[in-house]
Amino acid sequence: MFADRVLSGVRPTGSLHLGHYHGVLKNWIKLQQQYECLFFVADWHALTTHYDTPEIIERNVWDMVIDWLAAGVDPAQAILFIQSKVPAHAELYLLLSMMTPLGWLERVPTYKDQQEKLSEKDLSTYGFLGYPLLQSADILIYRANRVPVGEDQAPHLEFTREIARRFNHIYGKEPGFEEKAEAAIKKLGSKKSKLYAELRTLYQEQGDEDALEKARSLLNEQQNLSLGDRERLFGYLEGGGKMILTEPETLLTEASRMPGLDGQKMSKSYNNTISLREDPESIRKKVRTMPTDPARIRRSDPGDPGKCPVWQFHLVYSDDTTRDWVQKGCKSAGIGCLDCKTPIIEKILEEQAPMIERIKQYEEDPTLVRNIIADGCEKANKLAEETMRDIREAMGLNYS
Numbered sequence: 456m457f458a459d460r461v462l463s464g465v466r467p468t469g470s471l472h473l474g475h476y477h478g479v480l481k482n483w484i485k486l487q488q489q490y491e492c493l494f495f496v497a498d499w500h501a502l503t504t505h506y507d508t509p510e511i512i513e514r515n516v517w518d519m520v521i522d523w524l525a526a527g528v529d530p531a532q533a534i535l536f537i538q539s540k541v542p543a544h545a546e547l548y549l550l551l552s553m554m555t556p557l558g559w560l561e562r563v564p565t566y567k568d569q570q571e572k573l574s575e576k577d578l579s580t581y582g583f584l585g586y587p588l589l590q591s592a593d594i595l596i597y598r599a600n601r602v603p604v605g606e607d608q609a610p611h612l613e614f615t616r617e618i619a620r621r622f623n624h625i626y627g628k629e630p631g632f633e634e635k636a637e638a639a640i641k642k643l644g645s646k647k648s649k650l651y652a653e654l655r656t657l658y659q660e661q662g663d664e665d666a667l668e669k670a671r672s673l674l675n676e677q678q679n680l681s682l683g684d685r686e687r688l689f690g691y692l693e694g695g696g697k698m699i700l701t702e703p704e705t706l707l708t709e710a711s712r713m714p715g716l717d718g719q720k721m722s723k724s725y726n727n728t729i730s731l732r733e734d735p736e737s738i739r740k741k742v743r744t745m746p747t748d749p750a751r752i753r754r755s756d757p758g759d760p761g762k763c764p765v766w767q768f769h770l771v772y773s774d775d776t777t778r779d780w781v782q783k784g785c786k787s788a789g790i791g792c793l794d795c796k797t798p799i800i801e802k803i804l805e806e807q808a809p810m811i812e813r814i815k816q817y818e819e820d821p822t823l824v825r826n827i828i829a830d831g832c833e834k835a836n837k838l839a840e841e842t843m844r845d846i847r848e849a850m851g852l853n854y855s
């Protein structure tokens with residue numbers, strides 16, 4: 456419903472590394488040019504697992520926003536905010552909790568998985584069980600229809616769609632819905648009413664998805680419909696009541712092509728990361744000590760880049776000429792592994808230098824980031840309030 460809107464959040468539980476940069480941030484930078492985007496720091500979500508170490512969250516919130524900005528996330532194109540500064544997320548979370556079956560939460564696979572994986576923490580808490588519902592509130596409160604996340608988050612998106620459907624089913628009914636919907640059709644003007652009615656019939660009688668898409672874009676182009684009529688007409692298309700909440704789609708973020716130093720996924724818990732702010736000396740050392748093809752015990756032993764994590768780095772950082780040089784040199788033992796790693800070190804440093812420069816500027820003047828976030832929070836609060844008004848009304852809380 457409405458225009459395309461993208462939303463994503465990151466938990467401030469650690470500093471950003473090159474895996475985040477190549478996986479998440481570069482994707483956001485592309486999306487911000489195409490869509491209305493909201494990116495936020497999920498500090499409440501961080502508390503669900505780090506409730507006993509708030510200092511970690513506090514330290515990482517601002518650093519994370521600075522890293523986003525340094526990487527090229529642009530506050531002129533995207534709305535950047537902090538979850539806890541938009542209290543309506545909590546209000547919606549509470550309201551949704553009223554109609555969320557407990558079993559749905561218990562069955563989200565990440566619930567048990569994470570409890571087992573983070574066994575050193577006691578995660579048998581109410582807050583942790585509610586993690587996916589808080590995420591649903593984050594998404595639904597902006598009627599975001601596209602959510603860029605990694606594969607691990609797919610169950611949370613599916614859960615969110617089910618919550619939206621259930622909400623619309625329970626609260627989208629109103630007395631005289633059909634009459635009101637028919638009246639709303641008339642307001643489209645004679646030509647468009649006719650088209651809407653035809654497309655609706657095509658969809659409902661023949662399941663024509665194309666017709667559904669066309670009818671939706673017809674509605675999206677209507678500037679002068681009231682919000683209520685809009686919800687009615689979107690709902691009427693598919694047969695039900697009002698569509699108050701929008702079901703989001705997952706925009707799958709491709710797994711970063713950038714592995715960790717040991718060839719596994721780059722992740723803080725594997726201790727194989729290069730942080731965005733890593734000291735250059737430490738970058739050199741980490742790359743120089745990266746494991747290579749175990750067959751190359753001596754400099755004179757030939758190797759196979761296919762069995763070497765350094766080659767994965769060349770796939771991210773090197774041009775064809777360099778890759779050619781690696782392939783030939785490795786297989787013929789013409790180059791040593793340290794030779795092979797040198798261009799990578801240079802590329803990482805080159806990529807990092809402008810980011811470090813921008814980080815320095817933001818750190819020298821903390822008001823810059825504070826202002827960007829204050830502005831983003833204000834915009835987010837406004838957008839959230841638009842949806843909350845409809846939700847409160849639907850739930851009978853519209854006292855004045």
Ligand code: TRP
Nearest residue numbers: 462463464465466497500590593
């Ligand atoms: N759960 C997400 C993660 O761990 C973070 C998150 C919180 C999020 N709220 C969100 C992502 C809303 C997308 C949309 O990565």
Ligand code: SF4
Nearest residue numbers: 748758763785792795
């Ligand atoms: Fe890996 Fe390069 Fe050494 Fe070959 S030469 S094993 S690709 S580091």
